[in-house]
Amino acid sequence: MTQETTAALVVIGNEILSGKIADGNSHFLAQQLRGAGVTLARIVVVPDEIEVIAEAVRTLAPRVDVLFTSGGVGPTHDDVTIAGVAQGLGRGVIRHPALEKMLRDYFGDRLNASHLKLADTVEGTELDYAGNVSFPTFRVENIYILPGIPEIFREKVLALRDRFAGDPFHLRVVYTRELESAIAAFLDETLARFPALLLGSYPKLNDPEYRVRITLESKDRGYVERALAALLAMLPPEAVVRTE
Amino acid sequence: MTQETTAALVVIGNEILSGKIADGNSHFLAQQLRGAGVTLARIVVVPDEIEVIAEAVRTLAPRVDVLFTSGGVGPTHDDVTIAGVAQGLGRGVIRHPALEKMLRDYFGDRLNASHLKLADTVEGTELDYAGNVSFPTFRVENIYILPGIPEIFREKVLALRDRFAGDPFHLRVVYTRELESAIAAFLDETLARFPALLLGSYPKLNDPEYRVRITLESKDRGYVERALAALLAMLPPEAVVRTE
Numbered sequence: 423m424t425q426e427t428t429a430a431l432v433v434i435g436n437e438i439l440s441g442k443i444a445d446g447n448s449h450f451l452a453q454q455l456r457g458a459g460v461t462l463a464r465i466v467v468v469p470d471e472i473e474v475i476a477e478a479v480r481t482l483a484p485r486v487d488v489l490f491t492s493g494g495v496g497p498t499h500d501d502v503t504i505a506g507v508a509q510g511l512g513r514g515v516i517r518h519p520a521l522e523k524m525l526r527d528y529f530g531d532r533l534n535a536s537h538l539k540l541a542d543t544v545e546g547t548e549l550d551y552a553g554n555v556s557f558p559t560f561r562v563e564n565i566y567i568l569p570g571i572p573e574i575f576r577e578k579v580l581a582l583r584d585r586f587a588g589d590p591f592h593l594r595v596v597y598t599r600e601l602e603s604a605i606a607a608f609l610d611e612t613l614a615r616f617p618a619l620l621l622g623s624y625p626k627l628n629d630p631e632y633r634v635r636i637t638l639e640s641k642d643r644g645y646v647e648r649a650l651a652a653l654l655a656m657l658p659p660e661a662v663v664r665t666e
Numbered sequence: 667m668t669q670e671t672t673a674a675l676v677v678i679g680n681e682i683l684s685g686k687i688a689d690g691n692s693h694f695l696a697q698q699l700r701g702a703g704v705t706l707a708r709i710v711v712v713p714d715e716i717e718v719i720a721e722a723v724r725t726l727a728p729r730v731d732v733l734f735t736s737g738g739v740g741p742t743h744d745d746v747t748i749a750g751v752a753q754g755l756g757r758g759v760i761r762h763p764a765l766e767k768m769l770r771d772y773f774g775d776r777l778n779a780s781h782l783k784l785a786d787t788v789e790g791t792e793l794d795y796a797g798n799v800s801f802p803t804f805r806v807e808n809i810y811i812l813p814g815i816p817e818i819f820r821e822k823v824l825a826l827r828d829r830f831a832g833d834p835f836h837l838r839v840v841y842t843r844e845l846e847s848a849i850a851a852f853l854d855e856t857l858a859r860f861p862a863l864l865l866g867s868y869p870k871l872n873d874p875e876y877r878v879r880i881t882l883e884s885k886d887r888g889y890v891e892r893a894l895a896a897l898l899a900m901l902p903p904e905a906v907v908r909t910e
Contacts, residue, residue, distance in 0.1 A: 436864070436866055437866055437868055437881070438693075438696065438709075439696060439705075439706045439707070439708075439709065440696065440700050440706070440835075440883075441693060441696035441697030441698075441699070441700040441701075441706075442700075442866070442868075442881065443868070444690075444693040445692070445693070446688075448689070448711070449682075449685060449688040449689070452682065452683055452684065452685035453685030454685075455685070456684050456685040456686075457685075461683075462683045462684070462685075463683070463713065464683075464710070464711065464712060464713075464718075465682075465683065465709075465710070465711035466708070466709070466710050466711075467692070467708065467709035467710075468708060469707065469708075474708075496846050496867070496869065497846050497847040497850045498846050498849075498850045498853055498854075498867040499850070499853055499854050499857055499865065499867075500865065500866055500867060534847065534848075534850075534851070535850075535851070536846070536847040536848075536850035536851060537847045539850075540847075571869060571870075571871055573871050573872070574871075591684075602740050602741050602742050602780070603741040603778065603780040603781045603784075604778075604780075605742075606741045606742045606743070606778075606779075606780035606783075607778070607779070607780060609742055609743055610742075610743050613743055620680070620684075621743065621744065622680055622681055622686070622744055623740070623742040623743075623744060624681055624686075624687070625740065625815060626815075627815055627817050627818075628817070637681070637686065639684075
C-alpha cells in the first residue's frame with residue numbers, strides 16, 4: 423500500500439494571463455512535488471480578482487491534500503490573494519499581531535499603510551518559519567500562500583517540500599524511432615497487462631535521435647520494471663534508440 | 667466603446683503536472699492573444715482524464731468567447747481530449763468521413779486503428795484549414811482543439827489569431843528604484859483617478875537597474891497617457907529609472 427498525497431496550485435497574476443511574464447513557478451513546483459512523491463492534480467492561473475481566487479479555492483481546496491497559491495501577496499492594490507483565499511474559505515481578513523509587531527520593529531518611523539498590509543492574514547492563519555526564511559509562510563487549513571517572486575517562491579517550496587514527502591515515483595523511459603501510430607497498439611497492450619501503470623507517450627518533431635519518448639511510472643518499482651520488460655519484448659528491437 | 671473578446675485555455679497533460687515538460691504553449695498563447703487585443707481570463711492544466719477535461723470544458727466554455735485546448739489529440743491511449751470535450755458538451759464522438767478518407771488516402775495499406783483515431787472528432791466539429799496546415803484544426807462550438815506539440819500549436823495559433831483580433835491594448839511601463847511599499851499609495855491614487863486602468867506592479871529582486879516595474883494598460887490610448895502623466899507627477903523624479 424503506497425502513500426498518496428495530492429496537491430493543486432493556484433497562480434494569481436494578470437501579468438501571466440496577459441503574456442508579460444512567463445510563469446516558471448508552476449514547473450518548479452511540479453518538479454519538486456514529483457520528486458517528493460506528491461501528485462499535482464491541477465494548475466489554475468487566475469487574474470487578480472478576489473471572487474475568481476475565492477472560487478478557485480472553494481473548488482480545489484476540498485479536493486486535494488495541499489493547495490498552494492503563488493503570487494498576489496505584496497503591498498499594492500493588485501495584491502488580493504489574502505482577500506481571495508479568505509472569501510473562498512468564508513473567513514475574515516485580520517491584521518496578525520506578531521507580523522504587525524515585526525513590521526513596526528523593522529520599519530520604525532518609516533512604517534506606512536502599505537507596509538502594514540503585509541501583516542494582513544486570513545483569520546486562523548498559522549505562521550510557518552520553515553527554512554529560516556526572513557518572512558514567514560502563511561498557512562490556513564490546507565492552503566499554503568506563497569509569494570510569486572520566483573526566488574522567494576523557490577526558497578519556500580524547498581523549505582516545505584519534505585513535509586509532504588511520500589513514497590517516490592519510479593520512472594523508466596524508452597526513446598523510440600517509430601511514429602506514435604506505429605507503437606500505439608503496443609502501449610495499449612502494456613496498459614492492458616499493467617493497468618495501474620502511469621504510461622505517457624510524447625512525440626518530438628525534428629529530432630534526429632528519436633520520435634517518441636515513452637514514460638513508464640509507478641510507486642512500485644518492480645511493477646515498472648515488469649511493464650518495461652513487457653513493452654520492450656513487443657517493440658521491434660530496431661525501434662528502440664535507448665532506455666533510461 | 668471598445669470591443670472585448672475573452673478567452674481561456676485548457677492544457678491537457680500529465681507530463682506537465684508531473685514536471686517532466688515545461689508548458690510553453692500557455693505563454694505563447696497569452697502573448698499572441700494580448701497582441702490581438704483578446705483578454706485571456708483563465709489557464710487550467712488538467713491530467714489526461716476524460717471527466718476532468720469535461721468538467722473544465724463545462725465550467726469555462728460558457729464563460730468566454732473562445733476556449734482553446736492544448737494537447738491530448740494524438741493516436742495513443744493517453745490522448746483523451748476529444749472524448750473529454752465531447753463529454754463536456756454532452757455530445758458523442760464520431761469518426762469524421764473527410765478525415766477518414768484523408769488518412770486512408772495517405773496511409774494506404776499501412777493504415778491501422780491508431781491512425782484512424784486521428785479521424786475521431788466531437789459530433790458537430792468543423793474542420794478549419796486556416797494557415798494552410800497539413801492537418802485541419804478542430805472547432806466545435808466556441809472550442810478550438812489544438813495539438814500540444816509546440817511547433818504545431820504555435821503554427822495553428824498564428825493562423826487563427828487574427829480572426830479574434832479586436833482593439834489592441836496600449837501599454838506603458840515605468841521602472842522605478844523605490845520599493846513597492848514606498849509607491850503603493852501613488853498607485854492607489856492613480857487608480858482612484860483612473861478606475862478603468864489596468865495597473866500592475868511587479869517587484870524584481872537583485873536587479874541593479876530597478877526594483878519595481880509598473881505597467882499601465884487600457885484599450886484607450888489617451889486614457890493610458892493621462893494616467894501615466896498623473897502617476898509620474900506623483901512619483902519623486904529620482905525614483906523613476908525610465909519609462910517605455
